[in-house]
Amino acid sequence: MTHFDLTRIFSQDYNFTSDHSHPGVPYQFESDPGSEPGRNTMAEVYDLALTDIDEAVSLLSGLDGTEIENYRSGDD
Numbered sequence: 222m223t224h225f226d227l228t229r230i231f232s233q234d235y236n237f238t239s240d241h242s243h244p245g246v247p248y249q250f251e252s253d254p255g256s257e258p259g260r261n262t263m264a265e266v267y268d269l270a271l272t273d274i275d276e277a278v279s280l281l282s283g284l285d286g287t288e289i290e291n292y293r294s295g296d297d
Contacts, residue, residue, distance in 0.1 A: 222270075224246060224248060224266055224269070224270045225267075225270060227246045228245050228246055228263060228266055228267075231246055232244060232245045232246060232263060232266075233263075235263050235267065237263075238263075240264065241262060241263040241264035241267070242262045242263070242264060243262065243263055244260040244261075244262065244263070245260055245261050245262055245263040245264075245265065245266035245267075246260060246261065246266055247259065247260055247261060248261045248265065248266055248269045248270075
């Protein structure tokens with residue numbers, strides 16, 4: 222979701238160009254403090270973000286939210 226927010230702040234609207242080829246934000250797959258990545262197109266950023274979301278959903282399938290251990294919410 223962060224990439225969607227970053228594009229809203231630092232890029233033109235998704236429909237600024239008809240093919241969404243205008244600059245979006247860099248989409249990095251690994252951390253490298255010395256790198257200076259170029260900007261992906263808006264189409265690339267949205268495609269990559271949606272792919273990440275689909276992967277996250279598939280990794281969560283089969284879980285019902287009760288498998289989390291050592292988590293407690295309360296004021297005790």
